[in-house]
Amino acid sequence: MIRILFFILFVLCLGLGFAWLADRPGELSLIWQGQRIEMTLMRAASILISLFAAVLIVVWLIRTIWLSPHTVTRYFRARKRDRGYQALSTGLIAAGAGDANLARKMSARSRGLISADQEPLIHLLEAQTALIEGKYDDARKKFELMADDPETRELGLRGLFLEAKRLGAKEAARQYAERAAEKAPHLPWATLATLDHRSQAGQWDEAIRLLDQSRTANVLDRKEADRKKAVLLTARAMAKLDADPKAARDDGLAALKLDDSLVPAALVTAKALFREDNLRKGAGILERMWKQQPHPDVARLYVRARGGDSALDRLKRAKKLESLRSNNAVSLSAVAEAALEARELPLARTKAETAARLEPTESVFLLLADIEEADTGDEGRIRHWMAQALRSPRDPAWTADGVTSPSWLPVSPVSGRLDAFEWKAPALQLSDKLANGHPSADEAIRSLPPVATAEHVAEHATPKPAPPPATPAVLEAERETVIKVPERKEAAPSPAKKKEETAEEEPAPFFGRPPDDPGVREATAGEKASDKAGFRLF
Structure with a gap:
């Protein structure tokens, strides 16, 4: 121009x-x-x-x-160079598509047309071709050659890192990732892999330092970097909680500044403050977290903030949580548990039944079973609540990579990934059929054999008379009994009478379904007289 x-x-x-x-x-x-x-x-x-x-x-x-x-x-x-680049481009496309024959053919052609010293992508094509063909040793040698070349060092290190992960050599993968992060701190995969490895080893200070370097190099966006740093600070606070509560408190407060929705950070900060006898500030942190996200661990720690409180004091604190987040299943369950400990059983039953109507989960019905045992001791109703718990969805738990943990962990024990645990319901539900062919909970309950009663035992214990021999007279008598006799239609009962009968037959309703086992029924006067007069099996 x-x-x-x-x-x-x-x-x-x-x-x-x-x-x-x-x-x-x-x-x-x-x-x-x-x-x-x-x-x-x-x-x-x-x-x-x-x-x-x-x-x-x-x-x-x-x-x-x-x-x-x-x-x-x-x-x-x-x-010639153009033909070589065309062959190289075709070979890379074939390697990406999984065509090993074409990739190998184009690799040989491009090497004959272009010098490998001038174009390092030939080494990448040969390594990818070797991976497709299953020649992992040849591919590893190519990646090592690329790692020694300053122009292709990062590419070779990434290939060696992926091969080490495939073979399960975690230490080798860690070394390759740290080498790449040292040479090129702007690589996200190297930074994240090194961060995960240091987190698995519990090297929280080194992990936080590496994360700060990656934030300076703009490897991670601000939101993701703040979240990961909050997780690392929370993990370091949990490690320092027993030895140095003050340092744990500072780390927890810094984590909450970065991410105020991180429940473990609020829990560890409140525990550190409680150990410093700063009950008011610790309770305030838990209340703010409760308003944002009602969590059972928050409720449990808030109710038992003081070790010397009585059951009534804990019930008052649970009611305060309910006032902060009313009409919430977690709040109602916390009040019900505290009321059960305080032996206020009507209040516990009311709150638990309301929570079950809002979110019918396993823990709510187990709580109702405990209340039933403490209140009436009715085995039938207790078994009913246990059966409801078996059929209900599972409660949320700390889940990561298909594994549930009773408490939050900063690193997944399966994949070693940082910030992998989430508070959610496990993927496997008892009401679904499992992949290995096991029946569901409802089918298992329906397939149970019926309970044997006294009538069944007496019926099977009494010997039945043998049938008469098949004579012409007997066959003629059986043929006559086959003749159908018109049935008599009884008069339909009046609505008032029918209503009275159903009222007498139906038991008094209570929350939920009728019990599977109604318990021991008291005998009437006629049954007692017959038992005294005749032989009793039980």
């Missing part, structure tokens, strides 16, 4: 010069070897410019002829 502009400016200047000479005519006289040459000034300028252009054309022709061998050589070299 700049050359075109200069050419246009040159032509414009040339035209302006000729126009200026045309407006100012003149004569030019030249004596050369005794001859006098006269011409106009315009003709002299035209001859001069034409001579200059002819000289330039002659110089260009001579230069082109002189450099023609090099030009031809460069042309064929460029054509």
Whole structure:
């Protein structure tokens, strides 16, 4: 574009010069070897410019002829290079698609057309081809060559890191990741892998320092970096809680500043404050977390903040939590547990039943079973609540990579990933059929054999008479009994009478379904008299 502009400016200047000479005519006289040459000034300028252009054309022709061998050589070299890059591109596409034969063919062709020293992507193509063919040793050798080259060091280290992870060599993977993070701190995979390895080893200070370096290099966005740093600070606070509660408190408060929704940070901060006898500030942190996210661990720690409180005091604190988040299943369950400990059973039953209506989970029905045992001791109702707990969805728990933990952990024990645990319901529900063919809970309950009663035992214990022999008279009698007799239709009972009968038969309703085992029924006066008169099996 700049050359075109200069050419246009040159032509414009040339035209302006000729126009200026045309407006100012003149004569030019030249004596050369005794001859006098006269011409106009315009003709002299035209001859001069034409001579200059002819000289330039002659110089260009001579230069082109002189450099023609090099030009031809460069042309064929460029054509060969283009063919090599085309083969390299085709081979990389084939390797990405999983076509090992084509990738190997294009790798050999590109190596023959392009020098591997000039184009390091040939090593990558050969390594990828070896991985597709299952030649992992050859691929590892190629990655090692790439790791030694400064131009392809990061690519080779990443390949070696992935191979070490595939083989389960965690220590080798850690070394490759740390080497890559040291040479190129802007690589996200190296930073995250090194961060996970240091977190698994419990090196919280080194992990926080590495995370700060990655934030400076803009490897992670601000939100993700703040979350990971809050998790690391919480983990360090948990490690320092027993030895240094003050340092644990500072780390917990710093974690809450970065992420105020992190429940473990609030818990460890409150525990540190409680150990410093700062009950008010610790309770305030738990209350703020409770308003944002009601959590059973928060409720449990808040209710038992003081070790010397009575059951009534704990019930008051649970009621305060309920006032902060009313009409919440977790709040109602906390009040019900505290009321059960305080032996206020009607309140405990009311709150637990309300929580079960809001969120019918396993723990709520187990709590109702405990209340039933403490209140009435009715085995039938207790078994009913236990069966409801078996059929209900499981409670949320700290879950990571399919593994549940009773408490929060900063690192997953399966994958070693930082901040992997989430508070959610486990993926496997008891009401679903398992993949290995086990029946569900409802099917297992329905498949249980019926309970044997006294009537069943007496019926099976009494010997039945043997049937008579098949004689012509007996066959004729059986044939006559086959004749159908019209049934008599009884008069339909009145609605009032039917209502009275159903009222007498139906038991008094209570929350939930009727019990599976109604318990021991008291015998009537007639049954007692018959038991005294006759033989009793039980």
